[in-house]
Amino acid sequence: MSIPSRSLLVVGFTTLIYLGFFVSNIILAGKTLHAAIPPVPVPSLKSSAVTAACTARSM
Incomplete structure (x- = not known):
């Protein structure tokens, strides 16, 4: 292993650390x-889409 490749190995390892x-x-x-x-409740898109689909079917 030459010196430049060793130094690149050390630099790569240090970067990962x-x-x-x-x-x-x-x-x-x-x-x-x-x-x-406390976490802020965020309505999910999936539940909103399911609610909208159920509301549309019941009309």
Whole structure:
């Protein structure tokens, strides 16, 4: 293995470590926010479409 390919291997491995650390922090921040602030209910598109279809059939 030549020196440039070794350095690229080290840089690639280090990049993966930093990306993993960043993703881990984002996930932990999301969990913390979820615990601190109650989630906001968002109606799903699927349930709205089913409700609209059932309403249309009953008319």
